[in-house]
Amino acid sequence: MLETxxxxxxDVLDMASATALVHAFxxxxxxxxxxxxxxxxxxxxxLRAKGIPVTVHQPEIFLSLPGPAxxxxxxxxxLRAKPPAFTLSCPQGIEGELVYxxxxxxxxxxxxxPASASSLECARGKIAVIEGFALPNFIAGLEAVGAxxxxxxxxxxxxxxxxxxxxxxxxxxSDLSRLPKIPSVAVNRIDGDxxxxxxxxxxxxxLKTELETGWFPQNLPVVEIPAANGNPDFVLLHGHYxxxxxxxxxxxxxxxxxxxxxxxxWALRGKLQRGVRLAWWPGHSTGRYAxxxxxxxxxxxxxxxxxxxxxxxxxxxxxxxVSYETVQCLAEAEPYVQRVVETVTGQQAKGIRPQRNSxxxxxxxxxxxxxxxxxxxxxxxRAARGYYVVGGCGGNIAWHTENDTIExxxxxxxxxxxxxxxxTVYGLATAELLPFDWRLTAAEFxxxxxxxxxxxxxxxxxxxxxxxxxxxxxxxxAFYTSVEAGRIAPAEASKxxxxxxxxxxxxNFVRGPRFTHDPALNTPPLPGIADxxxxxxxxxxxxxxxxxxxxxxxxxxxxxxxxxxxLLPKS
Ligand SMILES: [Zn+2]
Numbered sequence: 001m002l003e004t005x006x007x008x009x010x011d012v013l014d015m016a017s018a019t020a021l022v023h024a025f026x027x028x029x030x031x032x033x034x035x036x037x038x039x040x041x042x043x044x045x046x047l048r049a050k051g052i053p054v055t056v057h058q059p060e061i062f063l064s065l066p067g068p069a070x071x072x073x074x075x076x077x078x079l080r081a082k083p084p085a086f087t088l089s090c091p092q093g094i095e096g097e098l099v100y101x102x103x104x105x106x107x108x109x110x111x112x113x114p115a116s117a118s119s120l121e122c123a124r125g126k127i128a129v130i131e132g133f134a135l136p137n138f139i140a141g142l143e144a145v146g147a148x149x150x151x152x153x154x155x156x157x158x159x160x161x162x163x164x165x166x167x168x169x170x171x172x173x174s175d176l177s178r179l180p181k182i183p184s185v186a187v188n189r190i191d192g193d194x195x196x197x198x199x200x201x202x203x204x205x206x207l208k209t210e211l212e213t214g215w216f217p218q219n220l221p222v223v224e225i226p227a228a229n230g231n232p233d234f235v236l237l238h239g240h241y242x243x244x245x246x247x248x249x250x251x252x253x254x255x256x257x258x259x260x261x262x263x264x265x266w267a268l269r270g271k272l273q274r275g276v277r278l279a280w281w282p283g284h285s286t287g288r289y290a291x292x293x294x295x296x297x298x299x300x301x302x303x304x305x306x307x308x309x310x311x312x313x314x315x316x317x318x319x320x321x322v323s324y325e326t327v328q329c330l331a332e333a334e335p336y337v338q339r340v341v342e343t344v345t346g347q348q349a350k351g352i353r354p355q356r357n358s359x360x361x362x363x364x365x366x367x368x369x370x371x372x373x374x375x376x377x378x379x380x381x382r383a384a385r386g387y388y389v390v391g392g393c394g395g396n397i398a399w400h401t402e403n404d405t406i407e408x409x410x411x412x413x414x415x416x417x418x419x420x421x422x423x424t425v426y427g428l429a430t431a432e433l434l435p436f437d438w439r440l441t442a443a444e445f446x447x448x449x450x451x452x453x454x455x456x457x458x459x460x461x462x463x464x465x466x467x468x469x470x471x472x473x474x475x476x477x478a479f480y481t482s483v484e485a486g487r488i489a490p491a492e493a494s495k496x497x498x499x500x501x502x503x504x505x506x507x508n509f510v511r512g513p514r515f516t517h518d519p520a521l522n523t524p525p526l527p528g529i530a531d532x533x534x535x536x537x538x539x540x541x542x543x544x545x546x547x548x549x550x551x552x553x554x555x556x557x558x559x560x561x562x563x564x565x566x567l568l569p570k571s
Pocket of ligand 1: 240250251314315392
């Protein structure tokens with residue numbers, strides 16, 4: 001059925017103002033708050049020029065703006081460095097002995113839990129040198145063991161910008177204690193190798209960082225295209241417009257992609273059975289998703305009642321990024337994402353679990369999410385170019401550096417990505433039945449529960465979870481059979497599918513309550529019971545703590561499974 005949608009999209013999709021915006025953004029800083037606000041005005045102006053109404057909100061959000069940084073050697077030599085957002089500002093410098101964390105090195109340790117790693121103990125009282133990017137979980141782990149500073153050795157000749165806050169969005173009072181309390185910087189590979197060699201001799205260096213932290217009014221443009229039939233439900237397409245510097249591939253191309261989608265869907269608004277909202281976020285890079293978190297907080301009740309799906313648009317349309325092999329999405333949305341990708345590109349996509357980053361801000365409320373990035377370079381191409389893995393720009397290592405300039409954009413790929421996003425949103429806004437299959441999510445839950453059971457063996461009983469899941473799976477099977485047989489009207493079935501998200505998404509993606517924001521740290525599937533994997537390695541006298549945790553986690557899970565089953569017709 002998506003053939004119709006893609007044809008209608010291709011008939012109206014016009015990349016002219018999108019292309020112009022990419023070129024304009026190549027010359028427009030969107031990191032400094034005043035300059036970022038100008039960037040948002042440029043998006044709003046482009047929309048108004050097409051007659052599309054846009055509301056520009058202006059929340060005050062909490063930002064951390066990196067300034068200069070350096071690593072000063074004992075002979076006075078200064079090494080180039082960048083301070084990640086939210087690291088401690090320490091312009092007077094902090095002096096200490098270097099220690100190279102060899103066992104912690106390599107790659108980008110996104111999923112490690114360094115706070116519990118005894119191997120980090122040697123960092124106490126020292127400046128730790130690690131390999132990879134300056135990532136929040138790692139720096140937080142080093143801080144927890146008493147490191148006085150940290151230096152991340154980036155893999156290449158360039159130094160990547162980043163952030164080290166684990167707090168998602170503007171902090172609450174109770175979050176403030178989690179703001180980083182030690183200075184950290186990123187250096188490039190060459191200088192990093194020098195520091196690693198010096199660490200072997202117990203050399204001392206001084207870390208200097210300078211950041212400005214505070215409250216800044218930032219523009220947040222939102223387009224609301226109402227459904228033709230007055231349906232208050234809506235699809236949310238979003239992406240950040242603030243960037244490191246002029247950030248063309250991250251995320252100027254994404255901003256332009258959304259502009260093209262807005263124009264296309266505005267032209268097709270007479271056909272929408274659900275509304276469409278498009279939001280361009282500030283505060284992604286320097287506010288740790290402060291813009292999208294403000295939106296989630298401010299419009300929480302509306303999102304809860306009416307948002308059927310959210311789609312994140314980050315780093316599309318970058319050179320050499322021709323692969324749609326893997327696409328981040330929630331399990332229930334995978335078949336739909338696969339259909340869209342195949343219809344638009346002819347490629348077979350595999351859905352993968354979204355990581356907790358990139359303005360995936362709506363999991364606590366419980367909204368099905370589709371896409372994070374879209375087109376990526378193939379692994380073979382990356383290897384052939386000697387590139388390492390980065391988090392955006394379609395895999396171009398210009399990501400989060402001064403090199404993210406106009407050369408990174410590819411306008412043919414951008415058109416394909418615009419078709420992809422437009423078709424995804426249009427398909428959802430015109431589908432009679434929301435195309436999300438909760439049987440797939442339930443099947444994923446079973447895998448997670450069985451994995452937890454295997455970890456604990458006979459020491460903890462996950463049968464209550466499995467029994468509740470059995471009941472839910474039978475009810476889901478009966479529900480989808482009835483829907484397919486036409487015994488439940490699509491509008492009613494869609495309401496149920498939407499309601500299931502409010503239960504099934506939080507229990508699988510977040511630890512905290514709804515209407516809050518979990519920390520910006522990766523979360524395993526069914527986080528309430530996931531720590532069962534730690535059981536085999538725990539000492540006997542510690543296992544009681546984990547048992548208590550698993551009992552609470554299982555209670556939460558069973559409650560969710562029962563509540564989900566209660567939404568379905570009695571079979
Ligand atoms: Zn981005």
